[in-house]
Amino acid sequence: MQLVVGRIGRAHGIKGEVTVEVRTDEPELRLGPGARLATDPASTGPLTIETGRVHSGRLMLRFEGVRDRTGAEALRNTLLIAEVDPEELPEEEDEFYDHQLMDLDVVMADGTEVGRITEISHLPSQDLFIVERPDGSEVMIPFVEEIVTEIDLEEQKAVIDPPPGLIDDRAEIASSRDEEEGEAREEGDGSA
Template sequence: MQLVVARIGRAHGIKGEVTVEVRTDEPELRLGPGAVLTTDPAGAGPLTIETGRVHSGRLLLRFEGVSDRSAAEALRNTLLIAEIDPEEMPEGEDEYYDHQLMDLDVVTADGTEVGRITEISHLPSQDLFIVERPDGSEVLIPFVEEIVTEIDLEEQKAVINPPPGLIDDRAEIASSREDAPGQEES
């Protein structure tokens, strides 16, 4: 099974290094020296990682055969893809690979059907489940512990405890303005 583990960003320096946007919780396992990764677009790879280092909070990689800035810049926006065993589980408890979460049924704690996970969006602050509802509409569910209370891979379901307004129209609207005493509406 293939897993997208990073996206190549801009070139860094003149010796072929590139910045990467990491898309795995296990970069030391997937993006270490010697790792051979396929690419999207396929014509850019496969790429073998020669070196890696962190600079100013960003991961920098250099690939075998990419020795100058022009070659590095040509790889910009290329996705790096690792081959993994479909039975492999992430190291941490309560961690999942995207392919394990895709197509899970989403239900509330009382068993009400919400829909099915069709996509997972990885944002800087949190991940979002894109859930297709039975009527074909979509709802975005933040993948945070307070909302997604249980993932049951055997039952193929995600149990959620949504705040008011997340999946329905019962949002609580609070106003910061109070009618001041003595003021009347005109």
């Protein structure tokens, strides 16, 4: 199974180093020196990682054969793709690989359908599920224990208990706000 594990960003310096937007929760495993990665577009790869380091919170990589800024800039926006055994599981019981979570149905504890996970965004503070709703809109759900209460891979679902306002439709929020404002105006008129 092939998984996108990163996207090459800007060149850094003049010796062929690039910034990388990490799209895996195991960069030390997938993006370590010696890793050979397929690319999209395929014409830029495969690429083998020569060195890697973290600088100001960003992952910096240098690939074999890329020795200058021009070569590094030519790789910008290239997706890095790793070959992963679909049976491979994380070491910790409560950890998951992105490919295990993709396309899971997202439901509330009472069974109400929320949507389907279409993307997982790895941010510095937390991971987010990007969930496509049945109407085609998207909602972002923080992948934290307080909100995502259960991941059931056998049933192919993620159960959530979101705080108020996280997944409420904007129209519902606006209409309830309008109702509250209307009630406040009516109360104000009565007390004058």
